[in-house]
Amino acid sequence: MLGFEGLSWQCASGLLTCLSGADRSDSVPHPKPQFEELDYRQTPLGELILRRRTILALENREVHEIILGEAYLMSSLYTAVETALSNLGLAAVSGYSALDVVVGGLGLGYTARTALEHEAVRRLFVVDYLKPVIEWHEQGLVPLGKGLTDDARCEFVHGDFFELALANDGGAGFDPSGELQKFHAVLLDIDHSPQNLLHQRHGSFYAADGLRRLAAKIHPGGVFALWSDDPPEASFMDALTEVFAVCESHVVTFENPLRDSDSASTVYVAKVAE
Ligand SMILES: C[S@@+](CC[C@H](N)C(=O)[O-])C[C@H]1O[C@@H](n2cnc3c(N)ncnc32)[C@H](O)[C@@H]1O
Numbered sequence: 135m136l137g138f139e140g141l142s143w144q145c146a147s148g149l150l151t152c153l154s155g156a157d158r159s160d161s162v163p164h165p166k167p168q169f170e171e172l173d174y175r176q177t178p179l180g181e182l183i184l185r186r187r188t189i190l191a192l193e194n195r196e197v198h199e200i201i202l203g204e205a206y207l208m209s210s211l212y213t214a215v216e217t218a219l220s221n222l223g224l225a226a227v228s229g230y231s232a233l234d235v236v237v238g239g240l241g242l243g244y245t246a247r248t249a250l251e252h253e254a255v256r257r258l259f260v261v262d263y264l265k266p267v268i269e270w271h272e273q274g275l276v277p278l279g280k281g282l283t284d285d286a287r288c289e290f291v292h293g294d295f296f297e298l299a300l301a302n303d304g305g306a307g308f309d310p311s312g313e314l315q316k317f318h319a320v321l322l323d324i325d326h327s328p329q330n331l332l333h334q335r336h337g338s339f340y341a342a343d344g345l346r347r348l349a350a351k352i353h354p355g356g357v358f359a360l361w362s363d364d365p366p367e368a369s370f371m372d373a374l375t376e377v378f379a380v381c382e383s384h385v386v387t388f389e390n391p392l393r394d395s396d397s398a399s400t401v402y403v404a405k406v407a408e
Contacts, residue, residue: 172198172275175266179203179332184270192391198242198276200267202332208241210277214388215361215399216241216323220248222384223321223359224255226403230318230355232256236308238295238322240267243278245323245361250285259308259317261291261298268292295324296339299348307351318356320348327364327400342376345404349377355408362400370402378404 173184180203189195189211200207208216220237227233233254237246240262249255260282262268268290271279282288291298291310298308299320307315325331328340338344348358358378362370366383374381381404390397 173266173270175264177202177264177266179264182264182266184266184275189392200241205326205332210242210244211391212388212397213242213244215386215401216244217248218384218386219321219323219359219361219401220245220252222401222403223319223357224249224252226357226359226380226405227318228355228405229408230254230353233318234309234314234316235259236261236317236320238299238320239324240271240290241323242276243271243282245321246282246288247278249319249321250282250288255287257309257314258285258288259291260288261293261295261308263292263294265292295322296336296344299339299351300344301347303350316351316353316356318353320352320356320358322359323361327362328360328367328370329364340370340373342373345373345377349406352406354406356406358402358404358406360402360404362402364400365398366400366402374402374404379407380405 168188168190170186171183172186175182183201185199185201187197187199189197197209197211199209224233224235231254233252234257235249235255237249237258237260240246240260246258246260249258270276271282271290274280291308293306298306301307308317325336331337339348352358366385371381371383381402384401384403385398386401387396387398
């Protein structure tokens with residue numbers, strides 16, 4: 135991915151910048167860097183990098199990318215399914231005019247921003263385990279940061295989504311003030327899929343017992359929705375069906391401009407009985 139021909143890497147003041155073209159004398163305008171490392175942190179999940187990239191093949195389109203260890207966590211080039219997660223999840227909630235919503239995994243903020251575009255959303259708690267990700271938004275280092283921090287309905291929660299989802303009644307919850315114990319929608323985009331996890335300790339959440347604990351935190355008629363990079367999985371649908379009254383999987387296709395073809399991911403939507 136990083137091995138483009140004709141690129142040279144420069145490291146200055148802790149910022150790694152990849153430049154196109156050999157000459158950077160002061161007499162010529164500096165070309166736009168093709169890769170710019172905006173932040174680098176060691177985290178409990180591995181090395182975390184926020185990078186801005188200019189894609190020549192897409193008329194110098196600028197994208198932000200989060201890389202965790204060896205894995206791409208999020209790119210602003212692909213946001214259709216992150217957006218669909220909010221839209222499909224919130225559309226399925228029935229019986230309420232004001233919604234209290236949890237988003238698991240802030241990333242670059244597309245799921246959260248889409249949720250806030252729904253006027254019915256009264257409060258939004260966005261839980262992220264990695265403090266630097268929250269700081270990027272608070273400092274305006276990522277494009278959607280200011281919009282999220284300026285919206286009084288939106289609160290960032292630094293914590294482990296799975297620990298909060300599995301907590302017993304009366305334990306720590308998604309609302310740090312403890313005022314709200316139940317929510318109308320929980321929208322989750324953290325692991326690559328229910329089988330392909332960022333960390334093995336997340337595994338128990340995706341079995342029926344874990345999902346049951348989450349469902350207890352959702353109002354009647356409320357919804358749990360999940361992003362997955364894999365096609366719909368029968369075993370996960372079985373676990374959802376054990377717990378929720380209505381379960382669906384939606385295959386969302388989107389254009390992949392770098393491949394000139396379509397890609398697809400899955401959004402599961404599971405609804406608590408009314
Ligand atoms: C794929 S990104 C989310 C992308 C997001 N939907 C968007 O629209 O940009 C996954 C996020 O989950 C966070 N994360 C990883 N493990 C977590 C955990 N146990 N609890 C909460 N957040 C976690 C990562 O820091 C990352 O910000």
